Amino acid sequence: MRRLHLISAMYVSKGHSVEYIRNFCENLKSEYKITLHIASSNLVEEPEGIEINYTGVNYKKTEAQNFVQFSILGPYLRALTKQRLSYIYYKQILSSKIDSDDLIYIMDYDVLPLTYFIQGLEKKGVKDTYLWVHNAKFKSKDLLYTGYKRIFKYFFNRKIINSLKGIVVNGDFIKEALLKNLTVSPKVIHKIQYPSKIQYEKVPKAKAREKLAIGLKENVVLFFGMLRKDKNLEFAIQSIAKSKYNVKLIIAGSEASITKQDINHWLSKYDLKEYILDIDYISEEKMALYYSCSDLLILTYNLESGSQSGPLSLAREFELPSVVTNTGEIGRYVSENNVGLVADLEGEDSFTKQIDCFFNLSEEKRAYFERNLRIAKEKYSWESAKEKYLTLFNA
Numbered sequence: 001m002r003r004l005h006l007i008s009a010m011y012v013s014k015g016h017s018v019e020y021i022r023n024f025c026e027n028l029k030s031e032y033k034i035t036l037h038i039a040s041s042n043l044v045e046e047p048e049g050i051e052i053n054y055t056g057v058n059y060k061k062t063e064a065q066n067f068v069q070f071s072i073l074g075p076y077l078r079a080l081t082k083q084r085l086s087y088i089y090y091k092q093i094l095s096s097k098i099d100s101d102d103l104i105y106i107m108d109y110d111v112l113p114l115t116y117f118i119q120g121l122e123k124k125g126v127k128d129t130y131l132w133v134h135n136a137k138f139k140s141k142d143l144l145y146t147g148y149k150r151i152f153k154y155f156f157n158r159k160i161i162n163s164l165k166g167i168v169v170n171g172d173f174i175k176e177a178l179l180k181n182l183t184v185s186p187k188v189i190h191k192i193q194y195p196s197k198i199q200y201e202k203v204p205k206a207k208a209r210e211k212l213a214i215g216l217k218e219n220v221v222l223f224f225g226m227l228r229k230d231k232n233l234e235f236a237i238q239s240i241a242k243s244k245y246n247v248k249l250i251i252a253g254s255e256a257s258i259t260k261q262d263i264n265h266w267l268s269k270y271d272l273k274e275y276i277l278d279i280d281y282i283s284e285e286k287m288a289l290y291y292s293c294s295d296l297l298i299l300t301y302n303l304e305s306g307s308q309s310g311p312l313s314l315a316r317e318f319e320l321p322s323v324v325t326n327t328g329e330i331g332r333y334v335s336e337n338n339v340g341l342v343a344d345l346e347g348e349d350s351f352t353k354q355i356d357c358f359f360n361l362s363e364e365k366r367a368y369f370e371r372n373l374r375i376a377k378e379k380y381s382w383e384s385a386k387e388k389y390l391t392l393f394n395a
Helices: 014-030 064-094 112-125 143-163 172-183 205-209 234-242 260-269 284-293 310-317 328-337 351-361 364-380 383-395
Strands: 003-007 033-038 051-054 105-108 127-131 166-169 189-191 220-224 248-253 275-279 296-299 322-325 341-345
Touching: 003 014, 003 064, 014 383, 033 064, 051 296, 064 112, 105 112, 105 275, 105 310, 127 383, 166 172, 166 248, 166 284, 172 189, 172 328, 189 205, 205 234, 234 248, 234 284, 234 296, 234 322, 234 351, 248 284, 260 275, 296 310, 296 351, 310 322, 310 328, 310 351, 322 351, 328 341, 328 364, 341 351
Parallel strands: 003 033, 003 105, 033 051, 105 127, 127 166, 166 189, 220 248, 220 296, 248 275, 296 322, 322 341
Antiparallel strands: none
């Protein structure tokens, strides 16, 4: 049985990376001897039946909330910290036992240290290295970020791409962006949609609402996930406050570049009185309750990266329709699979109109979304993802 090394500095940060890697290991450990390299010296949740290498690097220092105090300099200081700690993380991994016939799957990365890591793997004779690319952001209003991406393209095209056996992406939008901006063959890029599965099943809506003290007849919209500025939470609050259906908004997630103080200010500013705030890391048990009790997930994201969304893939698992920004991978996924509604960020009432449209739908139309969600749930299941990974790794 071949050894498969999973490289994920982000695993130590609470969020979807933990859930994804746990499911990855559960589904693939019967096929490979898996080693997960952890960017920490402290014990973390360990997937069962795999080998763990604690590298001693404290990557939790790079979490967004640690840089809020630095205001506009925060994102840049964070980026520099990530580059430095990633270099140390990769160096520690290269000092561990890696054989030439081992598989390497890099599930998140920082590009400058990645060049060093790829070269180190080549020196060990490793030929089967795969990279998961989440982000298709090549241009930005931020000039420094645009400059960084130019460096990324230079190193990726000249130092990285020829050393990769394959690139994994979560959809066609990111694949098209890579083909447009990088010197890469379509044959190297493999699409594996973002599957999600947590340890708690869907709860009957009435039971979930009883536990959360929410009325059966209330219209409930969920905003879930890490609270970052590019998710446009203020716009979501404004849109829901304008709805004619007296919507209750659940905001659940941990602070990043948005604080609880910011949220309370926006709730007051737009006079939204029906809401639940749970500003913390959300356990999977409570996560299941929030998804089960809701009528609709809202994603007002303005992601220049065009990437897929963990909360959106969870909505598929819980058969919850969504209203999302009509851009990038999330807009394309919702439209192509008919699992919700899309709206533009331009225009104050774009999301409000779609929210009102949803709550005005007939039972037949809502059942149509539910049927499509069940189809998508099977189509993008972990069972399906496993088969695609096996095809990729065994090619």
